[in-house]
Amino acid sequence: MANSYPRRDQASGIWKINQITKNIKDQGTYPQTSSQNTAIYSGGATPSSTVTMDTFQINTAGNAVDFGDLVAAIRPTANAGDFIRCIICGGADPDVNTIQYVNYASKGNTADFGDDQNTNQWKGGGGSNGTRSLWGAGTTPGTTNISSIIVQTLGNAVDYGDLTTATYGQAFGTNGNNIFASWSGGNDGSNTNRIETKDITSSGNNTDFGDLTVSYRYRYATNSATKNFIAGGEGTTVIDVFTLGSKGNSVDFGDITTAKSKGSGVSNGVTGVYGGGDTHPGGALQNVIESFTMSTFGNTSDFGDLTAARQLLSSNSNGHGGLQEQSQRAPELYSPTGTVVPRGGGVGQIGLQAGGESPSSSNIDFITISTLGNGQKFGDLIVASFDGISCLGGTTRALFGGGAQPSGWSDRIMYVTFATKGNAADYGDLTTAMREPAPVNNTTRGIYCGGNTPSDLSNIMQYVTMATLGNATDFGDLSVARKKAAGVSSTTRGCVGGGESPSDSNVIDYVTISSTGNAQDFGDLTVGRAALGGSSSSTRGLFAGGVGPSPSLSNVIDYITIGSTGNATDFGDLTVARKGGLNGASNSIRCVFMGGADPSATNVMDYVTIAATGNAVDFGDLTYSATSGGGGNSNGHGGLS
Secondary structure, three states: OOOOOOOEOOOOOOEOHHHHHHHHHHHOOOOOOOOOOEEEEEOOEOOOEEEEEEEEEOOOOOOOEEEEEEEEEEEOOEEEEOOOEEEEEEEEOOOEEEEEEEEOOOOOOOEEEEEOOOOOOOOOEEEEOOOEEEEEOOOOOOEEEEEEEEOOOOOOOEEEEEEEEEEEOOEEEEOOOOOEEEEEOOEOOOEOOEEEEEEOOOOOOOEEEEEOOOOOOOOEEEEOOOEEEEEOOOOOOEEEEEEOOOOOOOEEEEEOOOOEEOOEEEEOOOEEEEEOOEEOOOOOEOOEEEEEEOOOOOOOEEEEEOOOOOEOOEEEEOOHHHOOHHHOOOOOEEOOOOEEEOHHHHOOOEEEEEOOEOOOOOEEEEEEOOOOOOOEEEEEOOOOOOEOOEEEEOOOEEEEEOOEEOOEEOOEEEEEEOOEOOOOEEEEEOOOOOEOOEEEEOOOEEEEEEEEOOOOEEEEEEEEEOOOOOOOEEEEEOOOOOEOOEEEEOOOEEEEEOOEOOOEOOEEEEEEOOOOOOOEEEEEOOOOOEOOEEEEOOOEEEEEOOEOOOOOEOOEEEEEEOOOOOOOEEEEEOOOOOEOOOEEEEOOOEEEEEOOEOOOEOOEEEEEEOOOOOOOEEEEEOOOOOOEOOEEEEOOHHHOO
């Protein structure tokens, strides 16, 4: 059945709140429009500064037409925004700190958004992940400052970090997974080929990424969902391409028609377009628009013309980098009854952490994985004092099984529904009372693997059907009896790594979740350890922290490709070495490691981008430090989203 989306006011681009709420509930997205192909080119010099805004459709070659006017004749520093709103940030001639915006759906003049923290930050670049916009670099001889705004909220920009070096004339790009921003080339006293990058979702300074093939300033930039394309500059026709998320140098993609600079680029995720600028040498102003297919190495071809030749202009589009509306998430909403309507309808966005010792706790925290910040209260377990409880996370329901309480070790399974804040309810029972089993699951079936019974270590695997209340059933056996292992999952396969057997283990077992039977050998961790945490995307599983070789705490993060047997590979390090109740929550992009003991219980949360190896960075704090021996999971791990 085709999706049905509500109408919106074409003048304002605003959706009715009841229509938004319904769409979030049904689809997990903002309502769609028919197109993410609208480009807007703003301001520039002809040679004097101009108020001109041009527009065209990226998927249809042809000349640009008038869109409206800026509030003042300026050379903007950057354009940014989401699929509804185009935002123009600062500028010069005269120097201004004005932030202004228009809606793509309605031709007309700009309106006031707020103010930048700087007055003359231009000759830089900016972009957006659809929620947060950044811009930085600029002026002469250059600045390090990065500014930021939230696209959907009118207001002033705030400081968001610094470039590695004071620079102007850089090319700016983002990527379609809404995580990375990059600054390329420019002049920091002399022309540079440096590429630097940062996480859009987190304030902080840029880090080195790699090098372009050539060193020039004032290059054109645009991006697909995964790649940045940096073209031209003062002296070259070269188009460089590099993949954000995987550090390294760019490679040659093709050429633009002539050596030129000071223009601007847009894309719809499929077609890249460069427009305006001036030639080098000579400085002849350009109205040329040229395009290329992002998936195929090669040169640009003629697209059409701007309404007027000009340089130092900026541009944006409502589908840049593959920023499609279906990837845009509504803000987190709460109803008076406590219903959680999380980003993306909850699928792939909610992480839970529950219970633990030091001191004992019944608390359940939740986080929104896509948004940095502290944990919030979700509800309580049925009984406090759970140590060694284990959590399965499906798309709609989380199950907490086993653990220890004042009355003894437990066989109880409890559950909560991700969409509704509140206390846990009874689900059923494990086959035997135990603590510290490793959890793996897909959308249908969850498996508790191994653990520790009151009498001994266990190799027992037992499973439940996630959607159906009831008791666990025998699944098969692990290759080695052990406790304090970690589980990662794809939609088809579960992997169990590490643990105590009774010494620290490096063993990784795997099972096919849909087929009962004994586990098989997958490979080994980089170092044997127990009390570690695990989480995963649909393809990659991460094992983090733990203790081992005993008694040393570990900050190691290993990774495996779940679909291919073999040994784990080094990924990076946690911010703090820790063990016990160190639990993972993930969506398709990000893994958050929550809590643990270092050696005392901690409320620390840090995260990594699953596709890009590197060290973890701070995410926020849990509401409590009672997490040693607790359990956590999410509704998006293993590709459940």
